[in-house]
Amino acid sequence: MGKLRKQICQCVLDHFERSYGKELGEAWATAREMLISPQYWQYAVLLNKFSSPSELEKHLHLKGYRRLFECILPSLKCYISGTPGRFPAQRHAFGKLKDYYLLNAASLLPVLALAVKDGEFVLDMCAAPGGKSIAILQCASPGHLHCNERDRERSQWLQQTLESFIPEHVMSSVTTWELDGRQIGQLWPGMYDKVLVDAPCSNDRSWLFSSSVQQATLRIAQRRRLPSLQIQLLRSAIEALRPGGSLVYSTCTLSGAENGDVIAHVLNNCGNVLAEDLSDMAAAVSQDFTLATGVHHGLLVLPDRGKAWGPMYVAKLRKI
Template identity: 60%
Template sequence: MVLTPVILILFFFFLSISRDILTSPSLWQYAVLLNRFGYHFELEKDLHLKGYRRLFQGSLPYYPKSMKCYLSGTPDRMASEKHQVGNLKKYYLLNAASLLPVLALELRDGEKVLDLCAAPGGKSVSLLQCAWPGFLHCNEYDSLRWRRLRQTLESFVPQPLRNVIKVSELDGREIGDAQPETFDKVLVDAPCSNDRSWLSAIKALCPGGLLVYSTCTLSKAENQDVINEVLNSCSNIVPVDLREIAKNCSQDFTFAPTGQECGLLVIPEKGKAWGPMYVAKLKKLHSMKKL
């Protein structure tokens, strides 16, 4: 879809607002994602007393009850918990907008999931708050980030559940050929569109499966242009409308126009300093011999 002059004007207006937030650390906000595998009754009570509220409560039809994320209306950051071998952390600090790609996957119990660019592990941890996957493959090619990913999972995931999790250090561009049509859901939180990880992700996705592509940039080249290339290159891939999510989450997030029904762009503004986060959702209709 071509960006009209009106959409372009609105986009650059939102861009100027978000830059002011991104360059002002005193305005940054952090959400608190509770770890459902740890006991956190006292933590929830403390968050309520401090004025925190539940994110997304009742706003999304497929929002999992097991996911609990709290945020404050003012800039605030809780202290991060230290990694302790054998002890699970109670919460994970994150940008609340980073939960949108996870929720867009609509993960169900027993499904096979690929987190293609998984480090530092926040989205993998968030996925596990939504459902009990039959298999979760977390991949990270960079060795330093891979070690951080492993430590994050050790800090938040109980030992029995780790039996269904694979943590690999593979080139993401090769996974599709190594594991073709293996996964029900694939998340590509892309560090850069130039590596064409999306092509490997499509190969790894089962027919009928969902792929969510996300970035933390405002760049059209890394966002809308990538999705347009996918749709133009792969006849078995169709867009999935995300406008309902934007409508239901407008209280918590500010969305800039993207010119796409399947793509959302969260931009930070004062009081809702979440993002930037681009999210697009696609569905694979059937197999193709060559992509």
């Protein structure tokens, strides 16, 4: 319950009020209410197929949890509850795999959109803390999965996450790097079938509870530079893709400048990519997620009453 005692950072909230009030209109009022109220936040339970937690599935059913994405991707065992609350977390224990991973259910949408198939070469360009890498390995058996995280501390966090969920025989097809994602395209051009760019962004939930005014002020100042970084990462991802390969770009912010504007810039300036249509996926998840209207080149999950997932923006590009 520690998050409930955190104080909202007023300067961040004021900044969001000005920008999101204009961008989202009436939808901002509800999203705002959910973002500033951690007691309403919901958490999904992603089961680990490598530890076969059948008893846990029964327990979740008894507690009123239900399966999410079952018709879209049966191999992904994700459970959600209709009421706010957080399932107890598991501690890291050396030599023992964890049974489940707790996460915002919307963060699985980029993995669904990526649609990894067995044998494919896959890059998770900004992989820490590791939830999406874990989800990819629940969905398929890639020929190789490269998990990259530039920051040393976050890279160690990523490595521990992988070791907690993935057995050694599967880890033999997983490599972790600490590279600048902007350089990967030049280092390994045309190498990957699929690339996930879960980009550094204005993390709306986290930023609203900044630990100090100084930290918040620095974040707001840095925000203007994020689209440039995101575009550079996307250009690198495109270069790393083989012709016909696809990438998914995602963020956990409501910011149009970091979402649709970034994708529009890449589409307007890179003649070798096309936007993929995500309308089928949007229709399939619309019962469980509130999706913003009028979003170009992707979909945006808005935190809503009873569906307090997101923010999460997802767009998909194919290299031609």
